Amino acid sequence: MTKADIVAKISDKSGMEKGDVQATVEAFMKEVKESLENGENVYLRGFGSFIVKERAEKTGRNISKNTTIIIPAHNIPSFKPSKVFIEGVKNKVKVK
Secondary structure, three states: OOHHHHHHHHHHHHHOHHHHHHHHHHHHHHHHHHHHHHOOOOEEEOOOEEEEEEEEEEEEEEOOHHHEEOOOOOEEEEEEEHHHHHHHHHHHHHOO
């Protein structure tokens, strides 16, 4: 599913114009991104949490040059789904 698909579904279900829904979805994503960039986690009850995770420094390999490199510690964005979200997916999506 793409962002356009999400906008179309919300527009159909709510009766709002697609342009208004598009602006709302864009604003939501911008706020989540800015919060994470500022080191603030975003908690959405019943859905999940967008969190900043810290990765420790580690040793990696450049296989083309066969050399060892140090990957510095850094932060990455992450999503942790809520228990309700996880149970819904477990119960409704069949294992292939």
